[in-house]
Amino acid sequence: xxxxxxxPSTRREFIKNTGRLAAVxxxxxxxxxxVHAAGSDLIxxxxxGCGGRGTGAASDALSTKSGPLKLVAMADVFEDRLASxxxxxxxxxxxQVDVPEERKFIGFDAYRKAMDCLKTGDxxxxxxxxxxxxxxxxxxxxKGLNVFMEKPVTVDGPTTRKMFELAEQSEKKNMKVGVGLxxxxxxxxxELHRRIDAGEIGxxxxxxxYRMAGKSATAGRCxxxxxxxxxxxxxxxxxxxxxxxxxxDYNIHQIDECCWMKNAWPVRAHATGGRHYRGDSLDQxxxxxxxxxxxxxxxxxxxxxxxxxxxxxxxxxxxxxxKGSAIISTAAHSPGKCRIFKGHNITRADxxxxxxxxxxxxxxxxxxDLIQAIREDKPYNEVKRGATASLVTSMGRMAAHTGxxxxxxxxxxxxxxxxxxxxxxxxxxxxxxxxxADGKYPVPEPGIKKQREF
Numbered sequence: 001x002x003x004x005x006x007x008p009s010t011r012r013e014f015i016k017n018t019g020r021l022a023a024v025x026x027x028x029x030x031x032x033x034x035v036h037a038a039g040s041d042l043i044x045x046x047x048x049g050c051g052g053r054g055t056g057a058a059s060d061a062l063s064t065k066s067g068p069l070k071l072v073a074m075a076d077v078f079e080d081r082l083a084s085x086x087x088x089x090x091x092x093x094x095x096q097v098d099v100p101e102e103r104k105f106i107g108f109d110a111y112r113k114a115m116d117c118l119k120t121g122d123x124x125x126x127x128x129x130x131x132x133x134x135x136x137x138x139x140x141x142x143k144g145l146n147v148f149m150e151k152p153v154t155v156d157g158p159t160t161r162k163m164f165e166l167a168e169q170s171e172k173k174n175m176k177v178g179v180g181l182x183x184x185x186x187x188x189x190x191e192l193h194r195r196i197d198a199g200e201i202g203x204x205x206x207x208x209x210y211r212m213a214g215k216s217a218t219a220g221r222c223x224x225x226x227x228x229x230x231x232x233x234x235x236x237x238x239x240x241x242x243x244x245x246x247x248x249d250y251n252i253h254q255i256d257e258c259c260w261m262k263n264a265w266p267v268r269a270h271a272t273g274g275r276h277y278r279g280d281s282l283d284q285x286x287x288x289x290x291x292x293x294x295x296x297x298x299x300x301x302x303x304x305x306x307x308x309x310x311x312x313x314x315x316x317x318x319x320x321x322x323k324g325s326a327i328i329s330t331a332a333h334s335p336g337k338c339r340i341f342k343g344h345n346i347t348r349a350d351x352x353x354x355x356x357x358x359x360x361x362x363x364x365x366x367x368x369d370l371i372q373a374i375r376e377d378k379p380y381n382e383v384k385r386g387a388t389a390s391l392v393t394s395m396g397r398m399a400a401h402t403g404x405x406x407x408x409x410x411x412x413x414x415x416x417x418x419x420x421x422x423x424x425x426x427x428x429x430x431x432x433x434x435x436x437a438d439g440k441y442p443v444p445e446p447g448i449k450k451q452r453e454f
């Protein structure tokens with residue numbers, strides 16, 4: 001699984017005894033006691049979703065230094081991915097990986113079996129395509145487990161409403177939950193945010209962000225040796241039901257970091273986009289997107305995304321204010337190389353501050369923060385924020401795909417759930433997305449399909 005970033009520091013490129021639940025509250029409102037508050041108890045980890053992201057997240061978890069951690073169970077729907085992930089993690093972390101064959105689980109119910117290997121207060125990692133996030137999180141709440149879930153955490157309005165409800169349940173049970181928007185844990189961006197709040201660039205008047213790279217997430221016909229369900233899950237970036245497509249999966253970080261610097265979420269989105277260079281690909285993505293987000297005070301965030309080979313590539317985010325400007329992202333998620341300028345030309349001569357290099361890895365920092373919160377029993381739950389960031393990202397995508405101005409309330413209250421039967425999927429059953437009479441998957445048609453994205 002690749003998010004399109006070229007940074008060698010991203011955890012997604014890493015890929016190259018059990019205890020049953022002792023007691024669990026049947027009521028969401030009953031708080032569970034911390035079992036790791038002493039700071040020295042073993043925390044067990046289960047990995048659900050063994051692609052590049054899951055493998056990287058597990059590696060970061062095992063690299064924390066606050067006390068002993070051990071990976072004890074793994075789950076995936078694909079045996080080859082689990083095997084590759086296990087080999088990589090075992091080679092790197094040796095004795096911290098204790099996953100015998102009987103704790104390697106394959107299939108759509110594997111997530112339950114992996115979580116059943118943990119005790120209340122242990123940690124489960126969710127790194128499957130986001131369509132499955134609410135299903136897996138529901139069981140984690142039932143088991144009283146702490147959670148790390150990759151982004152996005154939702155892909156449409158109905159699943160976001162579900163996630164908001166689950167967030168409240170998890171908070172009532174005192175669960176510690178991290179969401180993989182690791183930028184929020186970046187020391188450089190935290191300092192930049194502090195300086196912007198202190199008025200160093202004045203009042204923010206404009207935000208702009210770019211995620212422009214080569215063609216990606218294409219899909220041909222399902223091979224004859226795979227089921228349609230398996231094919232769509234393996235190529236989840238190509239299908240809106242599984243991932244929110246390249247717009248949601250690739251772009252959420254920069255949209256989120258801009259909203260963080262603004263201390264606000266957009267209330268509406270106006271967007272364009274199109275399929276110009278997808279060739280014979282049957283995926284559902286546009287290859288370019290341009291979104292104007294509007295904040296409550298009227299300030300704009302302009303986001304431009306492109307997946308077209310041979311064009312100008314750019315990976316960056318900027319904030320402009322009444323006194324100057326700032327770089328939020330430079331060329332990758334990490335390092336951010338955040339800087340402040342006295343003008344708007346973003347030149348070295350105008351630079352007034354730069355975060356010192358090298359920066360600590362935000363991929364590691366988000367895990368250090370989560371595990372510390374577990375050991376010290378501190379309030380720690382990022383689900384509502386993660387769901388809101390996911391919804392706001394989907395708002396821009398929906399505006400481009402429908403050709404309509406879409407408000408926050410429009411997307412939140414939308415009745416188009418992309419995969420309502422996702423909890424019932426089987427490998428050889430019907431897929432959430434079906435081919436039409438011409439042997440193609442449905443794609444967005446702006447101005448024609450106005451209420452639905454496909």
